Amino acid sequence: MTPDIAPIAWTGDSLRLIDQTLLPARLEYRDVADVDDLVDAIKRLVVRGAPALGVAGALGVVVALRQADRESWDATTRDAAIARIREARPTAVNLAAGVDRVRPLVDEGADAVLAEALAFLDEDVRGNRAIGRHGAAWLTARTGDRPLRLLTHCNAGALATAGWGTALGVVRELHARDRVETVYADETRPLLQGSRLTAWELEQMGVPYYVQPDGAAAGTILGGHVDAAIVGADRVAANGDTANKVGTLAVALACAAAGIPFLVAAPWSTVDLATPDGARIPIEQRAPAEILANGGTPVAPPGARAHNPAFDVTPARLVTALITETGVLEPARGRTPAEEAAEKRERGR
Numbered sequence: 001m002t003p004d005i006a007p008i009a010w011t012g013d014s015l016r017l018i019d020q021t022l023l024p025a026r027l028e029y030r031d032v033a034d035v036d037d038l039v040d041a042i043k044r045l046v047v048r049g050a051p052a053l054g055v056a057g058a059l060g061v062v063v064a065l066r067q068a069d070r071e072s073w074d075a076t077t078r079d080a081a082i083a084r085i086r087e088a089r090p091t092a093v094n095l096a097a098g099v100d101r102v103r104p105l106v107d108e109g110a111d112a113v114l115a116e117a118l119a120f121l122d123e124d125v126r127g128n129r130a131i132g133r134h135g136a137a138w139l140t141a142r143t144g145d146r147p148l149r150l151l152t153h154c155n156a157g158a159l160a161t162a163g164w165g166t167a168l169g170v171v172r173e174l175h176a177r178d179r180v181e182t183v184y185a186d187e188t189r190p191l192l193q194g195s196r197l198t199a200w201e202l203e204q205m206g207v208p209y210y211v212q213p214d215g216a217a218a219g220t221i222l223g224g225h226v227d228a229a230i231v232g233a234d235r236v237a238a239n240g241d242t243a244n245k246v247g248t249l250a251v252a253l254a255c256a257a258a259g260i261p262f263l264v265a266a267p268w269s270t271v272d273l274a275t276p277d278g279a280r281i282p283i284e285q286r287a288p289a290e291i292l293a294n295g296g297t298p299v300a301p302p303g304a305r306a307h308n309p310a311f312d313v314t315p316a317r318l319v320t321a322l323i324t325e326t327g328v329l330e331p332a333r334g335r336t337p338a339e340e341a342a343e344k345r346e347r348g349r
């Protein structure tokens, strides 16, 4: 399925990425044919968002194999390069899962790996469309037929996936049904994925929205201006605890205090059953300069220290609904991904 906004694609020779650090001012692409380039692109968030990182990981193995052929790497050098891609960012389980999805095919060569990676890309887009349908159905079943006022945090749109989006995929589906009154998009300090990327996507969709400071979210929610919050995820633990962009926990707490739904939209590729709970999810700590400077200009005194976690963890008891491509589970009511996965396996037998 060809996505309308394709943040990641294979050109035949290289991995083509939308350079998300330049949006919304400039829509430019970066063609990556070198492992060092890809690791840099992942670390600098040229490509970002858990599902997008998964596909970048899978296609990144093709990049490594093609480079290994060009530069006559031995297997040890090749495997070390693949490991560097896999470990480029720690929190989104999708990156490792994407590499692991194609890793068994490495000895069959780049073409076999590419076929599997492109199948993975297509699965992600299809899954996101299903997430949109399941999320829209869950919300409309609980809110009647009035248009909804939604709140998002960070960017979980087409740009964060192989296409369509997860949290914004639900917004797109609701918008297609004329069920969105407005969206409050948290700007999402420090890298502004909300004001730069979510706002850009909402403009493309024609959805009315406000950009707001992250610190305004609780007041907007408790002020009665929001019917539901919907966010993405970078890793969902087996018990339903969810890691997402820093500031998400505050949104979830405000939703609980206001008695409105807090929804997480994520494909099963973001669920990590090997991680039992949120305490075991590795949280990426990013550079102090992202906090202490603005566009390279210091904003804090020279001696300032920074605490810059890229993510926080929302406990399952605050997650009203986890929207996946196979349906909706309700962790706050005790339904865990581990239980759901076990039942899916039983049904599959």
Ligand SMILES: CSC[C@H]1O[C@H](OP(=O)(O)O)[C@H](O)[C@@H]1O
Residues within 6 Å of the ligand: 045, 048, 049, 050, 051, 153, 154, 155, 156, 157, 160, 161, 166, 167, 193, 231, 232, 233, 234, 244, 245, 246, 310
């Ligand atoms: C659809 S998952 C998007 C998820 O990833 C973002 O993190 P980053 O921009 O640092 O890659 C953020 O947590 C989003 O919710």
